[in-house]
Amino acid sequence: MKPMVQALRAHLPRLLRFRPMVLALSIGLAAVTSLAPSQSAAQLPALGDGSSLGAAEERSIGERIARLIYADPDYLDDPVLADYVEGVWAPLLAAAKLRGELPPELEDRFAWQIMLLRDRSINAFALPGGYLGLNLGLIGAVSQRDELASVLAHELSHVTQRHIARMFERQDQQAPLLLGALLLGAAAMSRNPEMANAILVGGQAVAAQQQLNFTRDMEREADRVGLGLMGQAGYQPEAFVRMFERLQQSARLNDDGSFPYLRSHPLTTERLAEMRARLSERANPGAEPPTDMTQMLMAARARVLAKPGADALRRWAQEPRDPAFATQSAPRRAAALYAAALAQQALGDASAAERMAADLVPLVSDDAQASRWVRLLRAELALNAGRPDVALAVLRLGGPQQRESLPRPERLLVAEAEIQRGQPERAASTLQTWLATHPKDGLAWHWLAQAWRKQGWTAQAVRAEGEQRWARLDLTGALDRFRAAQALLAQAPKTPANDIEAAIVDSRVRQTQAALKEELQRERPSR
Numbered sequence: 001m002k003p004m005v006q007a008l009r010a011h012l013p014r015l016l017r018f019r020p021m022v023l024a025l026s027i028g029l030a031a032v033t034s035l036a037p038s039q040s041a042a043q044l045p046a047l048g049d050g051s052s053l054g055a056a057e058e059r060s061i062g063e064r065i066a067r068l069i070y071a072d073p074d075y076l077d078d079p080v081l082a083d084y085v086e087g088v089w090a091p092l093l094a095a096a097k098l099r100g101e102l103p104p105e106l107e108d109r110f111a112w113q114i115m116l117l118r119d120r121s122i123n124a125f126a127l128p129g130g131y132l133g134l135n136l137g138l139i140g141a142v143s144q145r146d147e148l149a150s151v152l153a154h155e156l157s158h159v160t161q162r163h164i165a166r167m168f169e170r171q172d173q174q175a176p177l178l179l180g181a182l183l184l185g186a187a188a189m190s191r192n193p194e195m196a197n198a199i200l201v202g203g204q205a206v207a208a209q210q211q212l213n214f215t216r217d218m219e220r221e222a223d224r225v226g227l228g229l230m231g232q233a234g235y236q237p238e239a240f241v242r243m244f245e246r247l248q249q250s251a252r253l254n255d256d257g258s259f260p261y262l263r264s265h266p267l268t269t270e271r272l273a274e275m276r277a278r279l280s281e282r283a284n285p286g287a288e289p290p291t292d293m294t295q296m297l298m299a300a301r302a303r304v305l306a307k308p309g310a311d312a313l314r315r316w317a318q319e320p321r322d323p324a325f326a327t328q329s330a331p332r333r334a335a336a337l338y339a340a341a342l343a344q345q346a347l348g349d350a351s352a353a354e355r356m357a358a359d360l361v362p363l364v365s366d367d368a369q370a371s372r373w374v375r376l377l378r379a380e381l382a383l384n385a386g387r388p389d390v391a392l393a394v395l396r397l398g399g400p401q402q403r404e405s406l407p408r409p410e411r412l413l414v415a416e417a418e419i420q421r422g423q424p425e426r427a428a429s430t431l432q433t434w435l436a437t438h439p440k441d442g443l444a445w446h447w448l449a450q451a452w453r454k455q456g457w458t459a460q461a462v463r464a465e466g467e468q469r470w471a472r473l474d475l476t477g478a479l480d481r482f483r484a485a486q487a488l489l490a491q492a493p494k495t496p497a498n499d500i501e502a503a504i505v506d507s508r509v510r511q512t513q514a515a516l517k518e519e520l521q522r523e524r525p526s527r
């Protein structure tokens with residue numbers, strides 16, 4: 001790959017993180033079309049007639065953007081944080097359905113996928129097609145689950161209210177056409193680096209302007225609908241106002257550009273007053289928020305995983321040794337120890353990390369969810385120290401029935417431990433049970449590839465690598481791996497297992513080719 005292309009691959013997702021990206025991209029493309037006359041309008045894809053963007057078309061645009069984000073080194077599939085965020089998100093989605101905000105067509109068509117990004121700035125954003133981006137910086141800045149829920153509720157409402165599609169309609173009729181073409185341009189950049197460079201320049205210029213956005217009416221609507229979802233989902237609606245007030249306050253104290261969320265969501269006094277007015281109809285507007293140990297631990301995790309730099313890591317690692325530490329409340333000490341343990345591990349002191357994690361246990365003992373995070377942390381640290389037996393012991397797996405229904409973070413750690421213990425066949429079975437119902441879990445496919453390789457099942461391992469790429473929407477990469485598996489099987493001895501695998505691989509090659517062809521047809525002009 002050419003360096004310029006690599007640079008673009010690295011930068012484009014970052015540009016896409018800005019909420020005004022839809023417009024930024026279309027304007028970015030305008031620069032491209034003028035620089036690259038060969039990309040005439042006739043070659044641009046037809047994405048509707050510009051009057052409205054259908055759910056399927058919006059999903060397809062979203063997938064192209066999601067594919068770029070999956071390929072970004074800052075994209076992070078951390079099973080623990082993903083499990084936590086999913087647990088906050090699911091009740092909101094259910095509430096949207098119950099309140100009739102989520103039409104069945106959108107529910108089926110859209111991805112409803114939250115993508116975590118190792119970015120310290122405080123931001124969350126809705127992308128086309130039901131993809132949501134959430135920066136670790138935002139998780140790390142929040143001390144209450146309900147506050148995190150309020151940001152997700154607001155973003156979810158942008159999606160259910162079709163604000164992205166409506167934004168296209170508000171723009172000139174070229175907008176959907178241009179966005180589609182830009183994304184094609186991103187896909188085609190390896191074939192035309194000059195064009196890729198033009199996109200980069202155009203996109204940066206516009207992203208810097210920062211004033212393109214959802215309209216004020218759309219923001220109000222997302223506030224109103226989001227606030228409704230909060231109560232329905234069992235969250236404290238007051239957290240909604242508290243969250244936005246807190247953001248505004250922190251941004252005032254710290255105006256260093258680390259609050260892109262506020263750039264896209266300017267909090268007018270009017271907007272906050274409206275939210276407070278809605279809340280005053282409720283029984284308990286000024287309720288003091290309870291301490292939320294679970295969120296505090298997850299915030300600590302998010303801060304350490306967000307690439308904080310060596311100085312911050314050293315500071316967090318030392319914090320439990322500070323004289324002031326003992327005077328803190330138990331939840332604060334727990335959060336500090338959690339961050340310190342992860343920071344010690346990142347700094348390479350595995351045994352200090354494990355000691356601190358062990359110190360955490362009594363602090364969280366009367367909080368079941370916090371205790372689970374601590375078990376997961378201890379298992380993770382033990383595995384990184386090469387001690388799979390300790391990892392399995394701290395996870396307290398219970399009987400066969402409990403093992404059948406292990407949640408994702410536990411299951412992936414168990415599989416990793418089984419691989420480390422030299423039991424790859426057990427790991428494969430742990431993962432296959434999961435993948436039977438979660439076939440799009442790229443990380444599970446990654447571990448299954450390791451397990452199969454350890455068993456000497458090379459063709460199967462290569463196919464699993466293809467499945468991992470498929471799960472991350474990288475169809476070309478998937479096809480490459482599936483074909484490699486096909487070639488290996490063609491030379492393998494004839495056994496029943498190999499015959500079954502060959503049939504699976506053949507069908508995956510055909511499916512991937514069909515999907516790629518369909519994608520290409522969508523890119524081609526319809527007239």
Ligand SMILES: [Zn+2]
Pocket residue numbers: 154158214219222265
């Ligand atoms: Zn908004």
